[in-house]
Amino acid sequence: MSRTPLISSVRVLGAPAERHEEILTPEALEFIGRLDSAFADRRLEVLKERRRRCGNLASGTPLDFSRATAAVRADADWRVAPPAPGLADRRVEITGPPERRMAINALNSGAKVWMADFEDATAPTWNNVIGGQLNLLDAIERRIDFTTPEGKEYRLGADLATIMVRPRGWHLTEEHLEIDGRPLSASLVDFGLYFFHCAQRQIDAGHGPYFYLPKLENRYEARLWNDIFLLAQELLGIPRGTVRATVLIETITAAFEMEEILYELREHSAGLNAGRWDYLFSLLKTFGHRTDFQLPDRAAVTMTAPFMRAYTELLVRTCHRRGAHAIGGMAAHVPSKDPEANAAAFAKVRLDKEREAEDGFDGSWVAHPGLVPLCREVFDGVLADRPNQRERTREDVEVTAADLLSLRRIAAPPTSEGIRSNVAVALRYFDAWLRGSGAVALNGLMEDAATAEIARVQIWQWLRHDRVDRSTVIDLLDAECAALEAEDPQALALEAREVFVDSALSVQLPLFFTPEAYTRHLVRRVPAEVNA
Ligand SMILES: CC(=O)SCCNC(=O)CCNC(=O)[C@H](O)C(C)(C)COP(=O)(O)OP(=O)(O)OC[C@H]1O[C@@H](n2cnc3c(N)ncnc32)[C@H](O)[C@@H]1OP(=O)(O)O
Numbered sequence: 001m002s003r004t005p006l007i008s009s010v011r012v013l014g015a016p017a018e019r020h021e022e023i024l025t026p027e028a029l030e031f032i033g034r035l036d037s038a039f040a041d042r043r044l045e046v047l048k049e050r051r052r053r054c055g056n057l058a059s060g061t062p063l064d065f066s067r068a069t070a071a072v073r074a075d076a077d078w079r080v081a082p083p084a085p086g087l088a089d090r091r092v093e094i095t096g097p098p099e100r101r102m103a104i105n106a107l108n109s110g111a112k113v114w115m116a117d118f119e120d121a122t123a124p125t126w127n128n129v130i131g132g133q134l135n136l137l138d139a140i141e142r143r144i145d146f147t148t149p150e151g152k153e154y155r156l157g158a159d160l161a162t163i164m165v166r167p168r169g170w171h172l173t174e175e176h177l178e179i180d181g182r183p184l185s186a187s188l189v190d191f192g193l194y195f196f197h198c199a200q201r202q203i204d205a206g207h208g209p210y211f212y213l214p215k216l217e218n219r220y221e222a223r224l225w226n227d228i229f230l231l232a233q234e235l236l237g238i239p240r241g242t243v244r245a246t247v248l249i250e251t252i253t254a255a256f257e258m259e260e261i262l263y264e265l266r267e268h269s270a271g272l273n274a275g276r277w278d279y280l281f282s283l284l285k286t287f288g289h290r291t292d293f294q295l296p297d298r299a300a301v302t303m304t305a306p307f308m309r310a311y312t313e314l315l316v317r318t319c320h321r322r323g324a325h326a327i328g329g330m331a332a333h334v335p336s337k338d339p340e341a342n343a344a345a346f347a348k349v350r351l352d353k354e355r356e357a358e359d360g361f362d363g364s365w366v367a368h369p370g371l372v373p374l375c376r377e378v379f380d381g382v383l384a385d386r387p388n389q390r391e392r393t394r395e396d397v398e399v400t401a402a403d404l405l406s407l408r409r410i411a412a413p414p415t416s417e418g419i420r421s422n423v424a425v426a427l428r429y430f431d432a433w434l435r436g437s438g439a440v441a442l443n444g445l446m447e448d449a450a451t452a453e454i455a456r457v458q459i460w461q462w463l464r465h466d467r468v469d470r471s472t473v474i475d476l477l478d479a480e481c482a483a484l485e486a487e488d489p490q491a492l493a494l495e496a497r498e499v500f501v502d503s504a505l506s507v508q509l510p511l512f513f514t515p516e517a518y519t520r521h522l523v524r525r526v527p528a529e530v531n532a
């Protein structure tokens, strides 16, 4: 990296802990400081534009494919970069937080890719953020093995999944790192620390610095990431085009700009992923104010709903037309110890993966190592010896704006069980998140930040449209708090209740529950110390 001195230094405000100094080296801090200084203003523009667009859509401005970019969509000639080493065959991808034991289990799981997640599946405590970076570094250096006090051994095997890292989204800051008196962008901290420590190591190991990019809303956000990749590669002397990134299409506005997002990132693109849970959240959030866009209980909205099928079909069509991978989403069912529930969960996941494989997806996500063989078997059945099915261009697919927005076709009022379950899931998830776990299994379903957002925003919407009254929700909330406290004396039921009240019962709908909950509950700063 060029050694021109920085005008400002990054200050570490998080408590020091064992081995943190291996990640927070002066050089790594200088690197993320440079990235943040270069892109802080553009990040703020992104957030401003999101608020502006959200306001317009809430007040009824129609959503459509942009006329300004019609030429990009019409040009049949451009393609994204070819798959990078380790990313041609992605038939099974396992996701999970970069926690030490789970990292080893994920890497050994038999999946082709491990999506190491600082986002939906991670509660961004300081220790999770820096500990996650240490685990990634140790995994790449193959020194992550350990033995539990009970004697259970965790060792890396011979055949490991390719690592892709998902940094936090643009809406979040990292309050334990500061430059010029302001916190750094959480996206740039997660991206930058991993890139600084692991990009060259990954290249030396025959792979590369690979990423998943969450919650993008439009092509300008893709352009911003592309510019970040260019600068990061330049600063560390890594050849241009080495980075690869898969963008999650998980907002309704991004669904209208899939081609444009691939185009902006084409030099660094590793395709698109159908992030179904945040996509549903985005639909609810974007149209939550309107009476003409009401969704039924969360459990009643499946991937076979016409507007969800339009979204996944368009994603496959768009990716394959541009030579990019299309990666399927997360079926929420996780294995259970009860054989009957387990068989039901596997049957549901199988159906979901079969539909994706038949539709042309090149691979898909699982949340648990126990589901890797199932997903592999389903995709093997369609792919056989081919690494992917990008040649299936799906020219039969035609999706209109109306198809993507056909929510009315499944509109239904909430049931009392739907209301109760949303209150319970949100409260219990917030409790887990406040205690440092960003993903939990509740009633046989994987719950993470995206699914909890759905639960709380549905309550907000049903209150707004008088589908339920406030006193019913408060009664349910209090009953659930009492049950949680009775079950687990360590539970943070009162704090979780506070997060619920702030995010689901407020007059204005908070765009995400995480920024407020993070600054109020997870940030633990120690007095500032300036890094030399
Ligand atoms: C909407 C989206 O963004 S989806 C993507 C983000 N969400 C996720 O990534 C969720 C990933 N999944 C998980 O975190 C977990 O599977 C959970 C929390 C849902 C359930 O975890 P657990 O309650 O530990 O499940 P369970 O007890 O069945 O686990 C059995 C073993 O599998 C391991 N395991 C479970 N899930 C994973 C995973 N995703 N990656 C690696 N290992 C895992 C457990 O650590 C445990 O290992 P051990 O026996 O060595 O201790």
Ligand SMILES: O=CC(=O)O
Pocket: 120, 248, 250, 274, 275, 276, 277, 278, 279, 329, 330, 450
């Ligand atoms: O990140 C994935 C999602 O479904 O949300």
Ligand SMILES: [Mg+2]
Pocket: 120, 214, 215, 248, 250, 275, 277, 278, 450
């Ligand atoms: Mg998501």
